[in-house]
Amino acid sequence: MEEKKQSLFPFPTVREGQKEFMNDVNRAVEGGKILIAHAPTGIGKTVAVLVPALQYAIENDKTVLFLTSKKSQHKIAIDTLRKIKERMDLSAVDITSKQSMCPRAVSVYREFYSLFNEFCKREQKNKRCHYFMKHDEGALRRIKGEIMHVEELCSWCTTRGICPYKAALDVTKDADVLVCDYNYLFSHDIAERVLEKLETGLEDIIVVIDEAHNLPGRIRNNLSSELRMKTITETARGIRTTNREMYEYLMQLEMTFKRLTREAAGNNTHEIRVERDFLLDEVETVLRRRIDAMCYTEFVDSLRHIAEGFEGNASSKHRNGTEAVQRNIITMADFFDSWQTEEKCLRIFSVAQQHDSPTLFFKLLDPSVVSEPIFAKAHATIMMSGTLCPTEMYADVLGAAPDRIKGREILLREYSSPFPKENRLIVVTKGLTTKYTKRGEDMYMKIAAKIGEVAKYVIGGMAVFFPSYALLKTISSYLPDEVRRRAIVERRAMNKDEKNRLYETLRDDFAKILLAVQGGSFSEGMDYESNTLEAIIVVGLPLSPPTLEVKTIEGYYVGKYGAEKGRLYGYLYPAVTKVLQAAGRGIRSERDRCIIILMDYRFAQYPYKNCLPPDFNTTFTDRAEEYCKNFFKW
C-alpha cells in the first residue's frame, strides 16, 4: 500500500517530513481519525495530503472536501490535482462563493450575501435568469472531465451562457474532490445545500482544512455582526420621506443607543455588556407602539423588503446616495436577524475610540460549538498549517480534543522544517519592547535606531512588521533618514490594487524596506515570491488591549480550561500566531535565506518563549546588527 501511494506521488522525490506527514494522513483516513498537523512551509502539504486522501476516497467511495480560505491556495490545490490526475483517474471541482462566481452580481451583491441570495432566488423563481435556465450537458461533461481553476470555469460557463455556480454544483456529486471555502462546511446554510448536492452525508466526507490556524477566527466571525448608531441615523434620514413608519421605528432605536451611551458615561466606562433579550425587548417595545404592530421577524423582513425595493429605483444622478442607504438597510437587517442566535455570544455596547459611532456588536464565544459536531460526524479530518502550534490548543479550541469526541483517535503532530537550518537565523533583541508600561519616546527612538542599524547590513528585500498602525506611524517618525528614504508603507485604507502595487515595488526593488503591520495583508495574506524578503523585523507583540471583548473570551477559556490555558488561548496565542505568520514570510522555498529579528525581549522570557514553535532556535542579543552582518557575509 505504501509503495502504491508513493508511485502516485507526482514529483520525483518525497521531501523530509513529507513522508511522515503522508503516513499520518494515511493513518487518519484509514482509521477515521482527526489529524492536527503543524507542518512548516516547504513540507509540501497540499500534495502530501491529497495523494493518500484521494486514493482512499476513490477506493472507498468517499469525497474529499479541501477547504481553504485563500485564493492562492485554490490555485495550488488545482495545479496539484492536475499533476496527480496524470497518474490517477480523478475528477475535481474548484468552487468559490456563489456571488463571486455569478456573472450578474453587481458590487452591492458581492458585498452582501443576503441581498444577493434573495436576488438570485427571485430570478430563478420568476424564470428571469437565462444563465440558470440554460442546461448544457456538453458543458457539464467538460467540467467533469477536466480539472478547471474556478476563474476558467466561470469565464467558460459565462461564454456558454450557463450559470457557473449551478454548473459547478451539478457536477459535485461525481467529483472525488471539491476545492472550496471553509463556509462550504462551517456555515450551516451553505453546508446543508452542498451536502445535498453531493448526495452524501458527512460520514462519507474526508475533510481537509488548509491554513487551519484561521478556522477558529473564521467560525467566530461567521456568527458576528455590529451595528453603529450612525448607520441607524443615516438610514432614517434616507427613508424619511418614502417610509414614514420605518423612519419612526429607527428614530426610536436611535434613542436606545443614546440611552446606552448615557449609561456608559454615567458608569465612567466605554463598554457595557448587554444581553440577547435586551435588544429583542427594545425592538419589540418600539414595534408595539403602533396599532398595527409587527413582530421582530416581520421588522427584519420589512427592512429586507425596503432594501430590495431600491433595486433599479434610482436615477444615475442619485445612485451613490441610494446605494449607501440600501447598504445601511441590509446591514441593519442582517444584524437584527443574526442577533437572534441562541449560541453563546459576547454582546457588547461600545463607545470606545476605535468605533466612529456608538456600536452594538456580538461575536460567537466558542467556535467548537460549530466545528465539534462536524469533526464528530465526518469520516476523517485533517487540519494543517505552518503555524498550527501548539496543536493541543487548536484541538481544544475547535473541539477536537480526545475527551470531547468519543471513540475517535486524535493525532497531534508537529513536523520540522525540511529547509536547511542555516538558511534561517532567528534573533531576539535585548532591551527593546512594546510592552505597554515601557512605551514612550525613549523606547521608540531605541527601536527605530536598531531598525536603522540592522538595515545597513541587509542585502535584499526587508520588511518591518509593527503591532499596530499607530505604533507603525509613531516609531517610523524616529527612523533614520536612510531608512525613511527606502521605506514603502502599508496604509490601513489601501485597496487590493494598491497593495498589489506595493508588493510589486518591494519584489522588484531590493533597496526598498516595507513597513507594515502584524495581522495585516502583508504579514498574512500575501504570497511572497522566493527571496523577496531576506530580513524580517517583527517589532513587539500585537497583544490586544484589555477590552471587554478580550476579557470575555479569556474569561470564557479560564472557566473552561483553567487560569493558565485560559490566558494562553484567549490572549497570548492569538498574538503569537500573528508574529509567526509575519516571521514566516521570508522562507518560502529551500533556496530562500532569511534573518528574522524578533524585536522584543519578551520572546526570550516565560511564557512568550514557550509559545514559539519547537524548531525556533533563537539567539538573545543586543547586537542584532552584528548577526545581520555575518548572515549576509559583509
Ligand code: SF4
Ligand atoms: S442563477 Fe446563477 S447566474 Fe443567475 S443570478 Fe443566480 S448565481 Fe447568478
